[in-house]
Amino acid sequence: MAIEVRIPTILRSYTGGEKVVQGSGDTVRDLLTDLDTRYSGLRARLITEDGALHRFVNVYVNDEDVRFLGALDAKLTDGDTVTILPAVAGGAR
Amino acid sequence: MARYESLLDACGGTPLVGLPRLSPEVPADAPPVRLWAKLEDRNPTGSVKDRAALYMVREAERSGRLRPGATILEPTSGNTGIALAMVAKLRGYRMVCVMPENVSAERVQLLRMYGAEIIFSPAAGGSNQAVATAKQISAEHPDWVMLYQYGNQANARAHYETTGPELLQDLPTITHFVAGLGTTGTLMGVGRYLREKVDGIEIIAAEPRYGELVYGLRNIDEGYVPELYDAGVLTRRFSVGTRDAVLRTRQLLEVEGIFAGFSTGAALHAALAVAHQAIREGRRADVVFLVADGGWKYLSTGAYSGTLAEAEQALEGQLWA
Numbered sequence: 001m002a003i004e005v006r007i008p009t010i011l012r013s014y015t016g017g018e019k020v021v022q023g024s025g026d027t028v029r030d031l032l033t034d035l036d037t038r039y040s041g042l043r044a045r046l047i048t049e050d051g052a053l054h055r056f057v058n059v060y061v062n063d064e065d066v067r068f069l070g071a072l073d074a075k076l077t078d079g080d081t082v083t084i085l086p087a088v089a090g091g092a093r
Numbered sequence: 094m095a096r097y098e099s100l101l102d103a104c105g106g107t108p109l110v111g112l113p114r115l116s117p118e119v120p121a122d123a124p125p126v127r128l129w130a131k132l133e134d135r136n137p138t139g140s141v142k143d144r145a146a147l148y149m150v151r152e153a154e155r156s157g158r159l160r161p162g163a164t165i166l167e168p169t170s171g172n173t174g175i176a177l178a179m180v181a182k183l184r185g186y187r188m189v190c191v192m193p194e195n196v197s198a199e200r201v202q203l204l205r206m207y208g209a210e211i212i213f214s215p216a217a218g219g220s221n222q223a224v225a226t227a228k229q230i231s232a233e234h235p236d237w238v239m240l241y242q243y244g245n246q247a248n249a250r251a252h253y254e255t256t257g258p259e260l261l262q263d264l265p266t267i268t269h270f271v272a273g274l275g276t277t278g279t280l281m282g283v284g285r286y287l288r289e290k291v292d293g294i295e296i297i298a299a300e301p302r303y304g305e306l307v308y309g310l311r312n313i314d315e316g317y318v319p320e321l322y323d324a325g326v327l328t329r330r331f332s333v334g335t336r337d338a339v340l341r342t343r344q345l346l347e348v349e350g351i352f353a354g355f356s357t358g359a360a361l362h363a364a365l366a367v368a369h370q371a372i373r374e375g376r377r378a379d380v381v382f383l384v385a386d387g388g389w390k391y392l393s394t395g396a397y398s399g400t401l402a403e404a405e406q407a408l409e410g411q412l413w414a
Contacts, residue, residue, distance in 0.1 A: 056316025
């Protein structure tokens with residue numbers, strides 16, 4: 001199952017500079033495990049020691065925040081796009 | 094009511110307008126799905142931020158933090174600074190804004206016209222850097238008052254006590270509320286109010302997704318989540334890219350005649366997504382999205398004309414919402 005994953009600038013050291021990588025998995029958790037087999041260390045930057053998504057990391061499936069879709073258990077289907085972004089302060093506030 | 098004792102008293106009470114042409118068509122016999130726009134550009138300085146600015150200043154006056162002639166310091170790249178500068182002028186305070194150097198020219202001009210002083214922070218650090226710089230300056234000037242919109246409960250309370258009740262009064266059948274996510278004050282305040290009053294209400298955040306430069310952090314641990322933010326108030330959160338936000342901003346003007354800033358386009362994009370979902374599920378929906386400001390301050394970006402690709406290029410590296 002092919003999932004397109006967009007990697008933010010600050011994590012591209014783990015993907016050899018690649019902006020977009022392919023992965024697979026039925027859930028976000030599975031996907032991150034799969035990615036870690038090829039991009040070692042990436043998973044540990046996104047998931048804390050107690051197994052939750054890092055507070056300053058946002059993960060979106062087809063532009064929707066996974067924290068409202070079951071977090072790491074959010075379901076994935078073929079053709080989904082997953083975007084990983086660091087949390088930043090708002091824009092023109 | 095159309096007469097007020099001063100400009101400060103004219104804050105809030107903004108129109109809620111239906112969007113019959115932009116609301117998606119529903120199949121025959123299906124329940125109605127309607128879009129509504131809350132026109133927050135109709136506030137004294139032209140943005141939703143007047144509500145928060147007024148509440149934060151009044152709260153600081155009430156608590157004794159803010160005394161006559163005091164200096165207000167705030168990390169802001171635009172609307173909050175303009176709103177605070179106006180309130181500061183009328184209430185007799187000095188205003189100092191800390192903002193990233195890559196914001197639009199109009200905002201800088203407006204702030205200076207309102208009498209605010211500006212301290213620029215490096216563009217590469219985005220708003221995170223502006224917040225950090227402001228905190229540093231605040232430590233060096235303990236007598237200056239940082240109202241700090243990202244963590245000030247009066248920001249959210251402004252919306253709990255005014256925006257939320259206005260929406261429910263004007264549209265008791267509201268099913269969805271959509272707004273841009275920045276300090277999170279609007280969504281937290283309106284969200285809490287509507288959750289108390291309306292069964293099954295959906296509170297939806299539209300978060301602007303900028304070009305890569307804006308995310309130029311050194312590492313994940315330097316990220317930032319506003320202190321006001323409580324994910325439990327939201328039901329969904331969408332990330333909206335520059336292209337979609339520009340497309341919807343133009344569509345809103347083209348189809349309904351509303352000239353808004355790009356954060357409104359992001360909110361509309363999310364509003365249309367939930368409206369179409371309601372149609373697929375055969376549910377009735379009254380979807381309100383918030384027009385945070387008008388488009389005037391963003392004209393110099395050039396993003397209102399040309400192709401979408403050109404607009405995206407023009408906004409690359411800019412904080413467009």
